[in-house]
Amino acid sequence: MSNRIIPYDQHLKKFARDLRKNPTPQEEVLWDHIRRKQIVGVEFHRQVPISHFIVDFYCHEIGLAIELDGRIHDYQIKEDMLRHSQLEALGVVIIRFSNDQIDYSLQTVVEKITSETRSLLKERSL
Numbered sequence: 001m002s003n004r005i006i007p008y009d010q011h012l013k014k015f016a017r018d019l020r021k022n023p024t025p026q027e028e029v030l031w032d033h034i035r036r037k038q039i040v041g042v043e044f045h046r047q048v049p050i051s052h053f054i055v056d057f058y059c060h061e062i063g064l065a066i067e068l069d070g071r072i073h074d075y076q077i078k079e080d081m082l083r084h085s086q087l088e089a090l091g092v093v094i095i096r097f098s099n100d101q102i103d104y105s106l107q108t109v110v111e112k113i114t115s116e117t118r119s120l121l122k123e124r125s126l
Contacts, residue, residue: 020047040114044058045057
């Protein structure tokens with residue numbers, strides 16, 4: 001199984017680095033649970049440029065992106081749908097969680113990520 005590195009807009013590199021230096025509280029909390037290969041031995045990275053987007057967390061090995069949605073996403077539904085479909089067209093699997101889910105149902109979020117990761121590992125190793 002090879003790492004899934006998708007080309008990206010080079011102009012996003014600095015912006016992604018800045019986002020990594022200034023995570024939201026929810027990003028910090030989730031990062032503490034998925035970093036260092038804690039989820040079934042796969043490695044996630046933070047604020048990863050993919051195409052002309054930046055995803056919150058990404059595992060190259062299985063092509064899984066995790067997005068955390070704050071309140072702003074309540075007002076940009078069309079943009080999020082377009083972004084989602086464009087990333088899926090590149091073979092990226094996206095799972096989304098609200099900040100409230102991180103704040104109030106973290107264990108359920110981690111279980112969902114673990115389940116999706118196991119499923120993709122199995123599927124992509126065939």
